[in-house]
Amino acid sequence: MNKHFQGIIMSKLGIVSYGSYIPKYRISIEEIAKVWDDDPNEIISQLQVFSKSVPGPDEDVATMSVEAARNTISRWKGNPQDIGAIYVGSESHPYAVKPTATIVAAAIDAEKELTAADLEFACKAGTAGMQMCFGLVKSEMIKFGLAIGSDDSQAKPRDPLEYTAGAGSAAFLIGKERVVAELEGTYSITTDTPDFWRREGAVFPSHGNRFTGQPAYFQHTVDASKGLMEKLGTKPSDYNHVTFHQPNTKFPLTVAKMLGFTAEQIDNSLICKNIGNAYSASSMLGLAHILNNSNSGDRIFMTSYGSGAGSDAFSFSITDEIEELKSYPLTVEYYVNNKEEINYGKYSRYKGILRC
Amino acid sequence: MEPPKIWRERRGKYLVLGILCQDCKKKSFPITQYCPHCSSENIAELKLAQTGKILHFTRVSQTAEELMFYAPYIIGLVELDDGIKVTGQITDTKLEDLTEGMKVRMVFRTLSKNGEEGLIGYGFKFVLI
Numbered sequence: 375m376n377k378h379f380q381g382i383i384m385s386k387l388g389i390v391s392y393g394s395y396i397p398k399y400r401i402s403i404e405e406i407a408k409v410w411d412d413d414p415n416e417i418i419s420q421l422q423v424f425s426k427s428v429p430g431p432d433e434d435v436a437t438m439s440v441e442a443a444r445n446t447i448s449r450w451k452g453n454p455q456d457i458g459a460i461y462v463g464s465e466s467h468p469y470a471v472k473p474t475a476t477i478v479a480a481a482i483d484a485e486k487e488l489t490a491a492d493l494e495f496a497c498k499a500g501t502a503g504m505q506m507c508f509g510l511v512k513s514e515m516i517k518f519g520l521a522i523g524s525d526d527s528q529a530k531p532r533d534p535l536e537y538t539a540g541a542g543s544a545a546f547l548i549g550k551e552r553v554v555a556e557l558e559g560t561y562s563i564t565t566d567t568p569d570f571w572r573r574e575g576a577v578f579p580s581h582g583n584r585f586t587g588q589p590a591y592f593q594h595t596v597d598a599s600k601g602l603m604e605k606l607g608t609k610p611s612d613y614n615h616v617t618f619h620q621p622n623t624k625f626p627l628t629v630a631k632m633l634g635f636t637a638e639q640i641d642n643s644l645i646c647k648n649i650g651n652a653y654s655a656s657s658m659l660g661l662a663h664i665l666n667n668s669n670s671g672d673r674i675f676m677t678s679y680g681s682g683a684g685s686d687a688f689s690f691s692i693t694d695e696i697e698e699l700k701s702y703p704l705t706v707e708y709y710v711n712n713k714e715e716i717n718y719g720k721y722s723r724y725k726g727i728l729r730c
Numbered sequence: 731m732e733p734p735k736i737w738r739e740r741r742g743k744y745l746v747l748g749i750l751c752q753d754c755k756k757k758s759f760p761i762t763q764y765c766p767h768c769s770s771e772n773i774a775e776l777k778l779a780q781t782g783k784i785l786h787f788t789r790v791s792q793t794a795e796e797l798m799f800y801a802p803y804i805i806g807l808v809e810l811d812d813g814i815k816v817t818g819q820i821t822d823t824k825l826e827d828l829t830e831g832m833k834v835r836m837v838f839r840t841l842s843k844n845g846e847e848g849l850i851g852y853g854f855k856f857v858l859i
């Protein structure tokens with residue numbers, strides 16, 4: 375591709391490293407259904423989710439962000455002082471005022487010459503952070519940028535969301551040196567669509583029930599995905615893997631089919647079955663899992679979705695630098711399998727629903 | 731915890747830093763202004779090993795008000811791979827699952843919460859590998 379520029383090194387822009395984190399505790403759909411006398415088989419067949427992740431009592435969005443960030447840095451083996459921006463996307467930051475990104479910066483020893491901020495755009499704030507980092511790195515305002523998606527989402531007891539509101543985090547280090555996944559393009563869709571919201575000071579979010587599907591998740595995901603492929607002149611069959619936002623397992627499978635992706639292409643991203651909806655981390659954990667299972671030359675497509683509403687689509691091409699990062703032990707797969715089931719009582723206590 | 735204390739101790743608690751004495755070459759934890767072995771002030775910051783093994787552990791049921799949310803919890807004495815001994819909570823586990831000598835890894839967790847409106851204290855704990 376760079377034949378015409380012999381002697382000139384065309385520097386790549388893309389993902390330099392990645393890291394993830396999923397809390398250890400799980401509650402099964404069956405255990406939640408038992409409390410509300412729902413039929414677990416009906417719910418499992420509707421959502422294709424079997425359990426969801428639950429943070430321990432000493433975990434929050436800041437601690438999960440730090441774990442994902444530290445895994446990113448350790449996998450990379452670079453100097454955290456070279457990171458010029460940290461963005462943490464979440465809808466469940468531990469403080470309303472006091473940025474999670476500042477805690478992350480201190481905990482990975484990236485203080486103090488950097489810019490940082492917390493972002494909120496429902497489940498796509500993390501991918502918005504990735505786009506900001508791509509822009510800053512490309513314009514050479516910073517050398518490396520760290521974008522994190524992290525959530526510990528609340529669901530009102532008995533709300534349908536209670537079955538899927540999970541937790542987790544994923545981080546991507548963006549830069550131009552030793553790129554493992556080169557950015558081929560990114561494209562976004564944003565509209566004012568009131569499908570899901572939480573007012574300032576409210577503990578639990580509200581949603582428009584069935585309205586969250588067709589005009590919200592599907593329309594935005596399809597429009598952003600089609601828009602990017604049109605811009606790049608690519609088609610679904612050009613990609614080895616694809617990841618979408620995973621509010622349950624059925625939605626990404628359906629949208630993949632609508633766009634013309636096969637079950638095989640999306641299969642590696644579907645972590646929702648075991649951990650539920652990780653909100654801001656959802657499509658990003660899918661991407662981290664795919665990266666660890668990809669090879670040089672593979673092409674990867676990702677489209678996030680955030681209620682309110684919008685979608686960010688990305689196209690990546692894997693380089694041979696990927697091999698070096700794949701052996702890092704704390705992978706998405708490690709965290710998915712490192713689990714302990716808890717009952718609804720323990721779940722209520724850990725989530726702060728039960729208080730003494 | 732009060733803001734100045736959280737701010738002052740954050741590097742030590744977040745990054746788990748000790749000191750390496752430039753005179754007697756001995757390592758120690760936590761950060762102090764002079765070497766606990768030879769009293770030298772000629773010291774350098776030292777990043778400690780992130781993994782180690784459990785030497786002793788015990789369960790804490792009664793504790794300070796700001797820690798009761800987490801109780802009961804397990805406190806352990808851990809010998810890090812670089813030989814430094816550190817006391818910290820062992821989290822994501824139960825007393826019956828622990829034995830001396832088990833390998834642990836450092837993680838970042840909340841240590842305290844000052845009510846519903848106060849600051850959250852963060853720092854290191856250990857989990858089983």
Ligand SMILES: [Zn+2]
Nearest residue numbers: 751754765768
């Ligand atoms: Zn000394």
